[in-house]
Amino acid sequence: MSTQPGTEQHEYSFSTMEAKWPAVWEELDVFAPADDGSRERRYVLDMFPYPSGDLHMGHAEAFAMGDVVARYWRLKGYDVLHPIGWDSFGLPAENAAIKRNAHPSEWTYANIDTQAASFKRYAISADWSRRLHTSDPGYYRWTQWLFLRFYERGLAYRKNSPVNWCPKDLTVLANEQVVNGACERCGTPVTKKSLNQWYFKITEYADRLLDDMDELKGHWPERVLAMQRNWIGRSEGAHVRFTVEEAAGRPAKDVTVFTTRPDTLHGATFFVVAADAHLALDLVTPEQHDALMDYREKIKALSDIERQSTEREKTGVFLGRYAVNPLNGEKLPVWAADYVLADYGTGAIMAVPAHDQRDLDFAQAFDLPVRAVVDTGEEDPAVSGVATSGEGKLINSGELDGLSKTEAIARAIELVEAAGTGEKTVNFRLRDWLLSRQRFWGAPIPIVHCDECGEVPVPDDQLPVRLPDDLRGEALSPKGTSPLAAAADWVNTDCPNCGKAARRDTDTMDTFVDSSWYYLRFASPDYTEGPFEKEAAARWLPVDQYVGGVEHAILHLLYSRFFTKVLKDMGLIDFDEPFRALLNQGQVLNGGKAMSKSLGNGVDLSEQLDKFGVDAVRLTMIFASPPEDDVDWADVSPSGSAKFLARAWRLGQDVASAPGTEYDGGDRALRSVIHRTVADAADLLDAGKFNVVIAKLMELVNATRKAIDAGPGAADPAVREATEAVAIILSLFAPYTAEDLWAQLGHEPSVVKAAWPAVDESLLVQETVTAVVQVAGKVRDRLEVPADVSEDELEKLALASPQVIRTLEGREVRKVIVRAPKLVNIVPA
RNA sequence: GCCCCCGUAGUCCAAUGGCAGAGACAACCGACUUAAAAUCGGUCCAGUGUGGGUUCGAGUCCCACCGGGGGUACCA
Numbered sequence: 001m002s003t004q005p006g007t008e009q010h011e012y013s014f015s016t017m018e019a020k021w022p023a024v025w026e027e028l029d030v031f032a033p034a035d036d037g038s039r040e041r042r043y044v045l046d047m048f049p050y051p052s053g054d055l056h057m058g059h060a061e062a063f064a065m066g067d068v069v070a071r072y073w074r075l076k077g078y079d080v081l082h083p084i085g086w087d088s089f090g091l092p093a094e095n096a097a098i099k100r101n102a103h104p105s106e107w108t109y110a111n112i113d114t115q116a117a118s119f120k121r122y123a124i125s126a127d128w129s130r131r132l133h134t135s136d137p138g139y140y141r142w143t144q145w146l147f148l149r150f151y152e153r154g155l156a157y158r159k160n161s162p163v164n165w166c167p168k169d170l171t172v173l174a175n176e177q178v179v180n181g182a183c184e185r186c187g188t189p190v191t192k193k194s195l196n197q198w199y200f201k202i203t204e205y206a207d208r209l210l211d212d213m214d215e216l217k218g219h220w221p222e223r224v225l226a227m228q229r230n231w232i233g234r235s236e237g238a239h240v241r242f243t244v245e246e247a248a249g250r251p252a253k254d255v256t257v258f259t260t261r262p263d264t265l266h267g268a269t270f271f272v273v274a275a276d277a278h279l280a281l282d283l284v285t286p287e288q289h290d291a292l293m294d295y296r297e298k299i300k301a302l303s304d305i306e307r308q309s310t311e312r313e314k315t316g317v318f319l320g321r322y323a324v325n326p327l328n329g330e331k332l333p334v335w336a337a338d339y340v341l342a343d344y345g346t347g348a349i350m351a352v353p354a355h356d357q358r359d360l361d362f363a364q365a366f367d368l369p370v371r372a373v374v375d376t377g378e379e380d381p382a383v384s385g386v387a388t389s390g391e392g393k394l395i396n397s398g399e400l401d402g403l404s405k406t407e408a409i410a411r412a413i414e415l416v417e418a419a420g421t422g423e424k425t426v427n428f429r430l431r432d433w434l435l436s437r438q439r440f441w442g443a444p445i446p447i448v449h450c451d452e453c454g455e456v457p458v459p460d461d462q463l464p465v466r467l468p469d470d471l472r473g474e475a476l477s478p479k480g481t482s483p484l485a486a487a488a489d490w491v492n493t494d495c496p497n498c499g500k501a502a503r504r505d506t507d508t509m510d511t512f513v514d515s516s517w518y519y520l521r522f523a524s525p526d527y528t529e530g531p532f533e534k535e536a537a538a539r540w541l542p543v544d545q546y547v548g549g550v551e552h553a554i555l556h557l558l559y560s561r562f563f564t565k566v567l568k569d570m571g572l573i574d575f576d577e578p579f580r581a582l583l584n585q586g587q588v589l590n591g592g593k594a595m596s597k598s599l600g601n602g603v604d605l606s607e608q609l610d611k612f613g614v615d616a617v618r619l620t621m622i623f624a625s626p627p628e629d630d631v632d633w634a635d636v637s638p639s640g641s642a643k644f645l646a647r648a649w650r651l652g653q654d655v656a657s658a659p660g661t662e663y664d665g666g667d668r669a670l671r672s673v674i675h676r677t678v679a680d681a682a683d684l685l686d687a688g689k690f691n692v693v694i695a696k697l698m699e700l701v702n703a704t705r706k707a708i709d710a711g712p713g714a715a716d717p718a719v720r721e722a723t724e725a726v727a728i729i730l731s732l733f734a735p736y737t738a739e740d741l742w743a744q745l746g747h748e749p750s751v752v753k754a755a756w757p758a759v760d761e762s763l764l765v766q767e768t769v770t771a772v773v774q775v776a777g778k779v780r781d782r783l784e785v786p787a788d789v790s791e792d793e794l795e796k797l798a799l800a801s802p803q804v805i806r807t808l809e810g811r812e813v814r815k816v817i818v819r820a821p822k823l824v825n826i827v828p829a
Numbered sequence: 830g831c832c833c834c835c836g837u838a839g840u841c842c843a844a845u846g847g848c849a850g851a852g853a854c855a856a857c858c859g860a861c862u863u864a865a866a867a868u869c870g871g872u873c874c875a876g877u878g879u880g881g882g883u884u885c886g887a888g889u890c891c892c893a894c895c896g897g898g899g900g901u902a903c904c905a
Binding site: 221222223224225226227229230231233235237257258259260261272312314337338339340341343344345349350351352356357358359361427428429550553554623624625626628629630631632635636637639640641643644646647650689691692694695696697698699702705709770772774776777778779782814815816817819822823825826827 | 830831832833834835840841842843844847848851852853854855867868869870885886898899900901903904905
């Protein structure tokens with residue numbers, strides 16, 4: 001075994017490499033973009049981490065993926081922005097602070113330091129000079145600034161309404177943070193509470209959030225798009241006004257319903273309003289008032305989980321009044337029930353039990369009439385108890401009779417529009433984004449409440465509204481009101497408008513507000529004149545490749561898309577979508593299950609790094625499966641990866657030609673493999689098939705080994721060319737080993753400065769290829785033919801094959817399909 | 830219930846509609862070794878969940894079903 005001059009190491013040792021290279025990278029500053037316009041720019045971003053403890057296996061996977069892209073693009077000659085930061089506001093820091101009688105910032109920044117050190121060890125090729133933390137005043141100043149811009153545009157507003165309340169964390173939750181009726185964070189069943197809260201009017205952007213997904217198609221995972229589509233929940237239908245007749249001294253009142261089935265108007269047999277909506281109180285007659293109040297109390301006591309169960313018997317209470325069907329004048333009894341939601345549509349429905357299962361269940365519970373108006377050919381719902389919602393001809397519907405469902409929907413809309421009692425409309429499932437939180441460790445909402453002037457925005461030049469430093473430990477424990485309310489010095493302030501005594505808003509913003517714009521801040525992280533420098537953002541954004549977990553498919557990604565659209569409307573940016581392409585890495589499992597403390601199946605990242613080395617762990621993560629698939633740590637072999645890395649590294653020990661050797665005279669067969677591998681690897685990387693790139697790289701290493709041991713030998717120029725290609729491709733996955741290999745080959749200063757190898761097309765073409773000859777789709781012969789064989793020639797050769805003639809047994813040839821030079825299929829009669 | 834994704838060797842995974850196997854793990858055999866480890870070389874292993882269809886040709890496209898995973902769920 002020969003050793004290159006200047007290389008002292010003889011055995012592969014990951015710990016030696018890990019000790020050596022970080023200082024070199026830092027010294028060379030290789031990961032910061034030049035940003036001088038000399039090269040095309042690319043922006044690759046990993047979803048920034050929350051600083052809870054040290055990095056774990058999930059981070060290791062996600063960041064390995066993003067780093068492959070960043071390093072590949074750099075080698076390809078792009079000017080790459082690959083920044084890193086922390087989503088450092090949030091509840092865990094606050095809970096830790098309470099436990100340790102400390103300030104949340106202590107825990108937060110200590111964890112950030114730990115994670116930053118781990119990221120550096122993990123060799124993430126990030127531009128550390130752009131590092132940001134959302135809990136820094138220099139950052140949240142601009143979160144507040146953006147809130148005020150939203151406020152000015154009427155996109156941030158306060159309203160009193162029942163909200164999701166976590167009785168353990170003692171804070172409100174956005175709809176998106178309620179999972180199966182329980183708090184996303186702690187699992188406690190969520191209850192409803194009526195509070196005056198801040199909202200962002202994301203519903204105003206529902207159409208654009210939906211329509212602009214067209215430009216994401218093919219670049220975002222289909223399932224993420226599907227989830228967003230469902231979440232936005234666009235539904236076409238009609239608003240129809242019913243007049244609730246005057247009764248028991250209560251005046252008549254028009255009530256609008258939303259329906260997707262105006263064709264079934266004649267099938268409406270009763271009318272339901274959401275029991276918890278104010279409308280129910282408006283409508284109820286004095287005689288029924290007590291019954292309604294009892295019912296409201298009863299449903300308030302139910303948890304969300306119970307309330308949402310579709311198994312549950314339908315309940316409700318008659319309100320003592322009747323609504324008039326605008327199409328046929330029929331009087332429908334008005335009920336209040338909890339199966340109608342106050343905050344969807346208008347909070348009132350026309351009930352068509354024959355064609356809606358929920359209405360039918362209710363009708364059967366209270367003995368209300370059922371009238372089918374669409375003949376679907378199925379059994380009468382009144383008898384079967386199964387509502388029919390399919391296609392069919394209209395019956396029992398006056399002038400709609402005989403029409404198809406689709407025709408009847410259009411005609412019914414025309415009728416109510418002509419009568420002035422309704423119109424075609426679109427309804428969305430999406431609700432406004434509840435953003436205020438009664439917790440401490442977040443960006444304070446920059447509003448002052450003044451007895452004289454009402455809500456007064458804090459002037460821009462007084463931003464940031466800083467969190468007080470003196471609240472710590474017990475003072476932060478949840479009380480149902482924001483801990484900030486207890487900081488008298490902080491709360492009491494002068495009204496920016498009239499100068500009189502006033503109070504600060506004591507809520508803080510949902511941390512999803514912080515993360516809805518951080519990708520923009522990275523373009524100019526130290527900018528002090530605005531959230532980001534317009535020109536810098538125009539240069540770098542949108543993000544070309546975003547990498548992160550599918551758990552953010554709705555929340556973070558929808559909010560960020562919303563922010564981007566608002567910022568565009570403000571004229572600060574000129575694109576509609578923040579993330580051009582999205583890669584969702586899978587989870588890291590162990591033994592088929594997500595790692596968790598309760599299962600005791602956790603795998604500690606730092607232990608794995610100590611045992612196998614950074615490169616082996618990174619390589620294992622990438623090689624295990626396609627990026628979007630889960631990796632089961634029990635199924636993979638970091639020791640196998642380490643073995644491969646050592647094998648690749650040893651090539652460098654054997655290369656016996658000098659740096660700068662011309663490749664031209666090298667072994668042709670090996671050179672073909674090299675250039676094929678480089679070309680394939682580029683295609684595979686562009687397609688995101690990182691795991692396959694590693695397989696190709698293994699082939700190249702194997703071929704090179706063979707060339708050294710049993711082929712042209714270690715001094716052949718092709719062996720050097722191959723080993724250099726190995727080092728370059730390997731640098732995407734295993735930066736330490738690649739650097740060491742590159743250095744062994746006599747190169748300086750870093751493989752990061754290398755270029756992706758150019759492909760010599762002439763080496764890709766083969767002189768002869770194996771053509772497959774099929775008879776009736778079955779392989780019967782193989783022919784060595786010139787690569788440029790003509791279709792006619794190949795057909796002749798195939799038909800002349802003794803194997804073919806034997807198989808045909810004299811049968812007529814009906815057809816011959818020729819795909820020169822690879823395949824001939826002969827179809828006998 | 831509705832929507833989305835996935836079923837290929839013992840395992841993880843490859844395969845522009847064209848020879849089912851690129852790569853790896855595990856297992857086994859051999860070389861090296863006093864022995865073991867490491868290393869090197871080799872061997873073994875499925876006809877692609879099931880049933881139809883389209884096609885000269887289907888793992889790949891279409892339909893239905895089965896199984897697994899995920900999302901969502903009284904959204905009118």
